[in-house]
Amino acid sequence: MDDHEPTKVSRRTVLTASLASATAAFLVANGGRALAAPATTTPGNGLTVRPASFxxxxxxxxxxxxxxxGADSLDWTVRDVWGEVTRSGESRVRNGRATVDVETGNGYHTLEVVASRHGAEVARDRSSFAVLEPYRLPHDSxxxxxxxxxxxxxxxxxxxxxxxxxRVDLTWTEIExxxxxxxxxDVFQADATVELDRTVAHTGRASAKLVNRTPIADxxxxxxxxxxxxxxxxxxxxxxxxxxxxVRPKALQFTVRPDWGSRVDAPSGTFGWTKVVFRYTTGPESVLTFRLLSSDVVGAAWLDDVSVTVEGSDANLLTNPGFERGLVTGYNFDTFTxxxxxxxxxxxxxxxxxxxANPKYDGGLTPHTDAGRAAFAAYSTxxxxxxRGQVGAVEVFNEFNAGWFTTGPASGDPKYYAALLESTYxxxxxxxxxxxxxxxxxxxTALDWLKAVFDAxxxxxLDVVSNHPYVGIPESPDAIDEAEREVAALVRQYNGGRAKPVWVSELGWSLGDGLTAAGYLVRGLVLSLAGGVGKFFWYDLVGDQNFGLLNEIGADTYxxxxxxxxxAVAIRMLTGxxxxxxxxxGPLRRYVFSGRDGDVAVLWSTDPRTAVALPTDRALDVVDLTGAATRLTPLDGKVHLTLTGAPVYVRTTARATQNGRxxxxxPPLVRTSDRTVTLTYVVDNSGGADAADVVFTSLGKDTRVTARRGQRVEKAAAVPLTSLAAGRNxxxxxxxxxxxQVGRLxxxxVVLDVPDGALATVGVPDWTDHELALAPGSYADYPTRFPNxxxxxxxxxxxAQAWSYIQPGPDDGWAGSRVHRFTLDxxxxxxxxxxxxLVVYLLDTHNTAPGTVDVALNSGAATTVTLPGGSGAGYANGSALDSGVSPSQFTVSLSAAHLKAGANTVTIDKTSGSWLVYDALGIYPA
Structure with a gap:
């Protein structure tokens, strides 16, 4: 990462926030005798919602x-992928249990359940769910x-x-x-060793041994x-x-934080086997590192029988916790079988x-000698x-060209890759x-690097060439087809004019905005196929900093x-x-595929929205990107659609034309206090179309518009906001x-929840940062403009002068890698x-390291807020109204007991993670 730029947003940015909420208490036991009290647990909210289908x-x-x-009644609502309430109801609670049974069409939905006791809300919970068309796929999809x-x-x-x-890593070190x-x-500048000891163990036959002969030094x-x-x-x-x-005092310590903070001391001196136990509560992070650290003289220390568990579970999350795998000779496939x-x-x-690589060969560096390549080939064999019989295809290495998975002389070098490819092949x-x-x-697609591999x-x-055509966040995938055609042309150039298959074995977007990511998936998939790609693999299945198809929200809960x-919809539509x-x-994109069920067109617009007409003499089913279908009947030989960046499927070969009837x-933005949104409906017969008498139905409200032949009519109508949630709809x-129904528009x-009666404000909640200092994009000036x-x-x-649009976090080297405090008097x-x-409106947060903020009133106790992952692009893009950045907001209660007449102060500390970008903030009545 360049030290003068915010943390970039790529799957390759391995950045986690400085971890929040380290527990102050830990447990040290000697021979099983407890020396400190265990940590307490936090009670639940009395509401658990579990899907009947895994x-x-x-x-x-x-x-x-x-x-x-524990409540006595439940109210629930279901929203579709666009944010509109489509179902609602009540469920009776009997003996602490209830069922929410929803009949809905195909598509992606969100269920929200509100639990009440004696008429007062006590808890609420949410769950996304998908309803899909049953389908049995052919084996060669x-x-x-x-x-x-x-x-x-x-x-x-x-x-x-x-x-x-x-696609699965068959990693060398897992097998050998x-x-x-x-x-x-890891030994850095110290006279130290870390090795397997086959003679000393707490249990079993091995342990890890650490010796450090270097006195404490930076x-x-x-x-x-x-x-x-x-x-x-x-x-x-x-x-x-x-x-x-x-062991010198404090020479041997445990830590799990990425900044190596909140260390837990191991015993000092000479001591027998001692158990050290401590607890840690994560903030927003997705990765922790269990680390035994020596920064001073340690004559010798042995580590064994290590365990990391979720509190209340016995499942150890560590690999090789007892160091016994180091005793294995030969190959072991138990992990994968x-x-x-x-x-x-x-x-x-x-x-x-x-x-x-494997530490047993070539010094643990990427294979770069004949012996190292021979060992890699032996593991492959x-x-x-x-x-044998289960694997029909295999990839050789992963992103060798990028350098982040390679080390040593071979790192990123195409000649070394060609040599490794030959021996493995x-x-x-x-x-x-x-x-x-x-x-x-x-x-x-790395054409120059591939050319060098082919030259060697x-x-x-190889039988197939694969690539990972990632684009920056929040860029769209609209150039992928041409990029893949260039790869295919290069293959033909080096293969005597003959083709070899090209696969996309990774593509994905780390976007907090799941709807934008869904649109990009379909577009990336379709464009890959249009570019001649033979197979397509999405990255990733679960979680992984918003790359995943599935959320991991708890033990056994996805x-x-x-x-x-x-x-799922794209697979059903396009397989075969x-x-x-x-x-x-212009902005319209149309790709027609022919399959077992006939022709299907995939349509979208590269503009935010484009009104189009499709000629047809029959009714057409329009299927949105998550599977919800709408049947449209032609009026005067056409059906009418609005195309956006979210593709739709229509079984037609007709071409859409712009400027639909x-x-x-x-308006781009309304506030909940407005209670309605004014929609403007248009019937345009100016091109000579016959008279039309149509009804527009939006959010459950009907509005009739009549236009004579040759006439263009606009009609405004106020539609209630009650079925829309705060945010992007x-x-x-x-x-x-x-x-x-003749059209789907x-x-x-954007619906912003802005309270009435502001007592103090900074900026205006409007999904932009334009009225704030340094906006949009002058983040590099922060250290000199706001040194304190x-x-x-x-x-x-x-x-515009005194409140920076961006607040850096400890992960931001460009701003000093420290906690930054914003003070509101x-x-x-x-x-x-x-x-x-206090209501804080954020334009965006970092996508992989959003981190936490601590909010305090008048130097009192701080409230820690865990921020959601955003798009990661807001540091340079000052508006969410026309871009893919991901706004959010949070509220912190300010107790009347700690407020006073006259001057008051709220501080906001960015305590972990990377930057956040402000839209506005204010003090309001509760």
Whole structure:
């Protein structure tokens, strides 16, 4: 990362927030004797909503949820993917249990349940869910997903999704374990060693041994560590057995934070096996690293029987916690065998990746010698023999060109990759000549790098070329087809004019805005097929900083994101289909595929919205990107649509034309206090169309508009906001003539929840940062413009001069890698008798490291707020009204007991993670 730019937004940005909520208490035990009290647990909210179908994915038209609650009544609402309420109802609670049974059409939906006791709300919960058309896919479908090594219970969700390929790392060190398999030893500038000890153990036959002969000094240390994926806002219990000889005080410490803070001391001196236990509650982070750290003299220390569990669970999340795997000789496939068997049983083809280095060879660097390549080939041979008959294709390495998965002389070098590809290709083909060897596997299409690989002879040692055509966030995928055609042309150039298949084995977007990601998925998939790609794999299956098709929200709890439903629909529509035609007309995109069920056109617009007409002599079903279908009947030989960046499917070969006869527009932003939104309906017969008498139906309200032949009529109507939620919404409007719907129109509107009676404000809530200092995009000037951070007096200072649009976090090296404090001073005429509230409107947050803020009133106790992941683009893009940035807001109660007449102060500390971007903030009555 350039030190003068905000943290960039790529799957490759390995950045987590400085972790919030470290527990102050920890437990040290010696021989099982407790020396400190264990941490307490936080009670739940008395409401649990669980889908009757695992993963909240339902086949058919009904969705059922089982509810447990201490309340006496439940009210629920269902919203569609566009944010509109489509169903609502009540459920009776009996003996603490209730059922929410919803009949809804196909598509992506969100259920919200509100629990009340004696008429007062006590809790609420939400769950996304998807309703899909049942479908049995052929075994040779070209669609897959990157799955890593998921829990086996996710296989039904993979099958229901419709993928028939699963890309999975068959990592070398997992199959041929190094001495400290699963662990990372690291010595920096210290005279120290970290190694496997086969003679000393707490249990079993081995432990990790650390020796450090260097007295304490800056940046001199030795560590042994293991990173693991975690869930936000979850308490984890860390425990380890440690033994030591001649350990200086504080020379041996445990930590899990990425900044190595909140350290827990191990014993000092010489001591026998001692158990150290501590707890840690995560903030928004998705990765923790368990680390034993030595920064001073340690004669010798041994680590064994390490455990990391979710509090209340016995499941150890660590790999090789007892260091026994280092005793294994030869190859071991136990980690992968159950998954490969499960894939085969479910008709899913594995695409294993042979990847990375092994500490046993070439000094742990990427293979760069004949001996290292021979060892890599031997591991490849063993893997192909073990999974013979289950594996039909295999990739050689992963993103070798990028440099982030390679080290040493070979790092990123195409000549070294060509040599590794050759030896691996020969090894795989010697086992089974029918196995397809996939090479290249580049980050981006990397034409120059591929050319260098081919110049070094690589073309002869691959059957398929794969790539990962990622684009920046929040850029759209609209150039992917041309990029893939360039790859295919390069292949033909080096293969005597003959083609070889090209696959996209990774593509995804780390976007908090799931609807935008869903649209990009369909567009990226369609454009890949249009570019001649033979197989397409989405990255990723679960979580992974908003890349996932599924949310991981708790133990054994997964729910779909909009991208899951969008991918399922695309698979059902396009499996077995071939591209028949395509055209680009201004912002309009049209791709026609021909398949078993006839022709289907995939349509979208690169503009925010474009009104179009489709000629037809029959009724057409328009299917939106998550599967909801609308039947349109032609009026005067045409049906009418609004196309957006979210593609739709229509079974027609007709070309859409712009400037449709019917349209609807809305103001870009309204406030909940407005209670209505004014929509403007248009009937345009100025092109000579016959008279029309139609009804526009928006949010349940009908508005009739009549226009004579040749006349253009606009009519405004106020529509209630009651069925829209705060945030970004899309209003879907039906246009009907008589008993038939003839049009489906869409318009976006932002609903902002802005309270009345502001007592102090900074900026105006409007989904822009234009009225704030340094906006939009001059983040690099922050350290010089605000060297002491921000202090702002409401009613006195000018936001354009005194309140920075961006507040950096500790992860931001360009702003000093520290906590930054923003201070808001405001005056009250009298001491309030009731609480006030601080409402903070954010334009965007970092997508992978949103982190936390601490809010305090008048130097009192701070309230920690965990921020949602945003788009990561808001540092440079000053408006959410016409871009993919992801606004959010949070509210903090300001107790009347701590407010006073006269001067008051609120401080906002960015305590972890990367930057946030402000829209506005204010003090309001509660």
């Amino acid at each position: 993963g909240a994915v339902f086949a058919g038209t009904r969705a059922r949820f089982d509810v447990t609650t 070209p669609f897959g997903a990157n799955t890593h090594l998921p829990p086996l219970e996710l296989l039904p969700l993979m099958v229901t999704l419709g993928i028939t390929w699963a 374990p190094p001495p400290l398999a699963g662990w990372t030893p 940046n001199h240390y030795a560590t042994v560590s293991q990173a693991l994926t975690v869930r936000p806002n979850t308490t984890y219990v860390f425990s380890a057995w440690v033994q030591g000889q001649n 159950p998954y490969f068997k499960a894939l085969s049983r479910n008709g899913i083809n594995p695409l294993p990746i042979l990847d990375y 063993a893997a192909m023999k073990r999974f 020969k090894a795989v083909k010697a086992v089974d000549p029918s196995i397809v060897v996939v090479g290249g596997v580049t980050y981006g 002879g690589g073309m002869a040692h 729910t779909p994101r909009p991208v899951y439903a969008a991918y 289909a071939t591209l028949r035609g395509q055209d680009v007309a 019917f349209d609807v527009t809305a 899309t209003i879907v409007t039906a246009v009907s003539a008589g008993r038939h 869409m318009t976006a509107v 951070d921000v202090t702002f007096t409401a009613g006195v200072d000018d936001p 405001f005056t009250l005429a009298s001491a309030p008798t009731t609480d006030l509230r």
